[in-house]
Amino acid sequence: MTTRERTVVLFVALGAAGIFSAALRAQAPRTVWDGVYTEEQAKRGAVLFDKECAQCHGPSGAGGSMAPALTGQAFSANYDGNSVGDLFDRNRTTMPPGKEGQIEAPDNAAITAFMLQANAFPAGETELPSQSMMLKSIKYLAEKP
Ligand code: HEC
Numbered sequence: 001m002t003t004r005e006r007t008v009v010l011f012v013a014l015g016a017a018g019i020f021s022a023a024l025r026a027q028a029p030r031t032v033w034d035g036v037y038t039e040e041q042a043k044r045g046a047v048l049f050d051k052e053c054a055q056c057h058g059p060s061g062a063g064g065s066m067a068p069a070l071t072g073q074a075f076s077a078n079y080d081g082n083s084v085g086d087l088f089d090r091n092r093t094t095m096p097p098g099k100e101g102q103i104e105a106p107d108n109a110a111i112t113a114f115m116l117q118a119n120a121f122p123a124g125e126t127e128l129p130s131q132s133m134m135l136k137s138i139k140y141l142a143e144k145p
Contacts, residue, residue: 031139032084035124037113042123045114048107052096061118071118076142084128085135088112092132105130 001009030036049061056067063069079087092108094100103111109130117123129135 029137029139031141031145032116032119032121033141033144034138035122036084036126036138037116037123037128038126039117039123041110041113041127042117043114044107045110045112045117048103048111049114052099052103053111056096061115070115073142076119076140079140080142082140083136084112084116084138084140085132087115087140088130088135089132091115109135 046060049057050059053061053070054064056064057070058064058067061070063071069075088108091112092101092103092105096103109128112135113128116128128138
């Protein structure tokens with residue numbers, strides 16, 4: 001190989017490494033601190049929460065005599081290190097008692113978005129998806145990393 005050829009090979013390799021590391025960064029796991037729902041979605045969720053959940057969990061999920069709070073440290077500790085998909089599935093498969101699985105997925109995503117907002121996680125530009133597979137890739141972290 002001539003020096004010139006070596007230089008070309010080196011630059012191609014460096015370019016590939018750059019693309020590769022950019023791809024890795026793009027895949028860094030998203031967390032609830034990255035703005036994973038929109039304000040508007042949480043507003044829709046608040047209306048649904050009022051209708052379907054607040055009679056037991058209290059307004060804004062602050063807790064009632066019938067059911068635990070869905071906000072605060074004790075709540076967040078239950079999901080810390082898990083995924084938003086776990087919370088979504090918990091809502092979808094166990095709530096409201098007696099009507100499990102009857103809330104449509106997009107409505108359930110809106111309710112989950114409202115719960116993230118009630119727990120002071122920031123809103124962002126894109127809506128929370130309503131497929132649990134996609135939600136599994138968003139990490140629930142109680143403390144800001
Ligand atoms: C009829 C009363 C009732 C209604 C309505 C209700 N829940 Fe619950 N919920 C409970 C009770 C009781 C518990 C605690 C026992 C259990 O875990 O099943 C609970 C537990 C939960 C938990 C687990 C809390 C934790 O710390 O992990 C979540 C999440 C939840 N509810 C979400 C919802 C959502 C969202 C709705 C509305 C779509 C809702 N619930 C409607 C009674 C209710």
